[in-house]
Amino acid sequence: MNELHKETSPYLLQHANNPVHWKAWNSTTLAIAKNQNQLMIVSVGYSACHWCHVMEHETFEDNEAALVMNKNFINIKVDREERPDIDAVYMKAIQIMTGRGGWPMNVVCLPDGRPVWGGTYFRKNEWMETLEQLQNLFENNPEKMIDYAEKLKAGMDSISLIPESHNSFDFSNLETLLSKWKKSFDHEFGGYERAPKFMMPNNYKFIMRYAHQEKDDQLLDFVNLTLTKMAYGGLFDTVDGGFSRYSVDMKWHVPHFEKMLYDNGQLVSLYADAYKLTKNPLYKEVIEKTLQFVSNELTNDFGGFYSALDADSLNAENHLEEGAFYTWTKPELENLITEDFKLFSQVFNINQFGFWEEEQNYVLIQNKSLEEIAKENQIEVSELSQKKKDWEQILYIEREKRSKPRLDDKCLTSWNALMMKGYIDAFKALGNQNYLETALKNADFIISNLWTSDGNLLHNYKDEKSTINGYLEDYCFVIESFISLYEVTFDKKWLLHSKQLTDYCLYHFYDSNNNLFSFTSNLDEQLITRHFEIEDNVISASNSVMANNLFKLHIYFENSYYEEISKRMIEKILPNIDYPSAFANWLDLFLNFSDLNRELAICGTEALKNAWEIQKEYLPNIIIAGSESQSSLPFLKNRYVSKENLFYICQNRTCALPKKSLLNTILKLKN
Known part of the structure; x- marks a missing residue:
C-alpha cells in the first residue's frame, strides 16, 4: 500500500493518495527490495516542480500505470530537498546515461540500489513499456543488467574523483578564465546568452568583486545590466516581491513561476552588495520587496523560513495551472x-x-x-x-x-541559513534594524530546533519534527551565516558556534585523502557512491563554502590548521577549472589570497556603531572583527585601549599603526 501518509514532506504528501504503492527511502524499504530481490523505482522531485505535477497527474495517478509499477517493483518517492544526497548520487547516473538532468528524476535500480536505467519526465505509455522491458530483462537475463550496473557505478565513482594537479594557479589563469567566460555573456539583457536563464548569484557576486578590485568598468556595467534586467523582468514579482526560480526566455520575462527560498536569500545578498557599490534605488526596492515577501509568505511564528511556493495554482476553472496566480x-x-x-x-x-x-x-x-x-x-x-x-x-x-500557490512549509537548515545571511547583508546595506532582529530570531530557531546536544545539525523541520541528519550544506551555510552575524553584532558566541560546527565537520565529514569534505557524515549510512560537492550551481558548492569559512576562521582564531586545509582545498580545485561559471565561489576565495585582501580590527566603545558605518561600503576584500572591551579572541587580543576608538588595518597577520578616524579608515580601505 501507499505509505507516504506517514511522512511530513509536503512533496511526499502530495503523492500519498496515488494508486502507486509508494514507500519512503529508509532502511526498511531498502531491506525489502533486497530480501524480495525486486527492482526499485526511485522517483525524485520536489513540491514546487511543475513537471513533477504533470507526470504525477498523467502517470502516477493512473491505475493502469500503477498496476505495472506495483506488480514487480519497490516504488520509492524521494523529496530532493529533504534528501539532496540521494538526488546527487542518482543525478550522476542520469547524466551519464542521458547527458542531461532535471526533475522529475526517475531511476530503476537493482535490489542493492545500483541504477540501470533512468531519465526525467516520461509519458505514461513510454514509462509502462520500458518498465515491462526492464522487468523481463531482470527475470531472463539478469547478468546483462548487473554488468551494465557495474560499469555505470564505475563511471559514477570516477566523477567523484578530482585529479591531483601540480600546476600552479595565479592571476594570469584568472584573466584567461574571465576572457573565456565573457564570450557567453548576453550584452542585451544580461546573464548568459541562452534560455532558460537562471540567476546564478554566486557568479555575479564574484564577477562584481573581481571587476571592482581590478577596476574593470566593462565588467561592472555587465553585472549592473544583469541585475537591472532581472529586476525589470517578470522573473521578479514587482507586485509582491520575490524572484521565481528561472525564466524560460532570454529577456528574464516569463518565469518558471515557483519561488524558492534559497534563490531569494542569495539574491538579497547579491543586490545588497550591488546597492552598496552603486546606491541604485532599484536595487534597494528589490531588497525591500523581497524581504517583505519572505516575511509575509515564507516565515513561521518561530523565526523559521519555509521552503517554497509552487509554480502551479488554481485558475478560474479551478484547475491547477502554472502561473495562474x-x-x-x-x-x-x-x-x-x-x-x-x-x-x-x-x-x-x-x-x-x-x-x-x-x-x-x-x-x-x-x-x-x-x-x-x-x-x-x-x-x-x-x-x-x-x-x-x-x-x-x-x-x-x-x-x-485569487487562489494562492501551494506552500511547501518544511524548513531546511541550509536554506534557512542562506535566508538569514540575506537579512544580515540587507542590514549591512540599508541599516534596517528589523532585518538584524529577523536574522537573530532565525539563528535562535536553528539553535533551538536543529542543533542537537550531540553537536550535530539536523536537516529538516516540519510539524515540530526533525528526521534527517544534517548534510555538509547545512553546516557550511550555518557557519557562514553565524560568521556574518558576528560581523554585525561583535558577539563572540557566533564565532564560537561557527568554530564548534567547523570542528564537528572536520571530524565527521573531512576526507584527508581527498582534501575535501564528503557531502554526508561518516555517521550516516553510505549510499552506493560517495559524493563530494565541488561545483557551484544555483547554490554554491558546500566544499567551496567550507573552504571560505575555514579561511575566515583561521584569521579570527589564528588557527594555522584551518588555513592549511583551506589552501589544500583550493589548490586541488583551481588547476582543474575548465568552465568558470561552475567554480565562481572558489574563484572568490582565491581573491582572498591576493595582495588586496585586508583584515580590519575595530576596538573601542563605539566599535559596533563604527562597524555598521564601514559595512555600508562595498568592501568585499575586508574581513572585519571588533570589540567594545577587552577581547580574548586571538585576532583582537591586546588591541583594546580604554577611552580610545582604534582601527587596525592588517594583512597576513601584520597590522599598521591604528587609525583613530572613521572617515580616514574608510578612505584607506576603499583605496
Missing part, C-alpha cells in the same frame, strides 16, 4: 488601472514586448527606467514612481483574491 489579461488590467492605463502600459509593457505568446496573458516586465518614461511623458520621476507604487498596490489587492 501571477498573470493578467489586458481587459483585467484596463478595468483595474482605468485612466492611467496608457501610462501603466508604457511602464509594464502591455504590448507585444510584454505579451506571453503561449497564452492570452501578460507577465509584467519593464524595459525602460522610470526616468526615461517620465521624461517621455513630461512628468516628474517622483510622480511616476508614486503611481507605480499605487498600481502595484491595486494589483496586489486584486491578486490576493
